Amino acid sequence: MDKDEILKALANPARMDILNWLKNPEEHFPTQEHPFEMGVCASQFERCGLSQSTVSAHLGTLHRAGLVTSKRVGQWIFYKRNEETIAAFLQQLKQDL
Amino acid sequence: MDKDEILKALANPARMDILNWLKNPEEHFPTQEHPFEMGVCASQFERCGLSQSTVSAHLGTLHRAGLVTSKRVGQWIFYKRNEETIAAFLQQLKQDL
DNA sequence: AGTATAAATCGGATTTTCCCGATATATGGA
């Protein structure tokens, strides 16, 4: 759990949006045809107006920071919030900050 | 209280260090001759190895984000943590993140 | 007024971030 890496990941509005949207997938990704238990399909995040490659990079940053988990199912990759890491980060920030 | 601005301010190790040192001024700035009730004199932070201008910029970033308060006393400017804003930020992050 | 000290701002070099389109890789299905 790298606090600095997480802070850098959070210090970007698009990535913050992604994390927030993942709190309510049903509400924010009504076009997804896959069940939400698997997570949200990567391509869904392009609805923020950014290109596929840019979205992929943002998801990579969030994943490297440990803020999301990913699972490949067939040709798709599904993302979920990593609530454990998020909670641990908030805990540590409360201590450190 | 601009959450994004605060996150950007925190996403830098030097600024994070400054905020942490301000939690225990007596311990981290033993060379300061002014009483600590006024805060920590700006020049004290140059002990992190950065130049005067760089330290001044970091303090400006922290101040603009509302994370520290400053008070001029004579020719010096003293900095303190702004615990109210810090607490409010942690609260909001707990909500938003 | 003249000098000394503290801090902010300026100008510029370097690095990092952000974004894109194009291409490569992985998977699935015909």
Added chain:
DNA sequence: TCCATATATCGGGAAAATCCGATTTATACT
């Protein structure tokens, strides 16, 4: 095997962040 779809990676341009030394501004003291 060939084609379609999903995602990652590459290459590069634009913008922002980081840092410095030099200069300016503010205050204090003589």
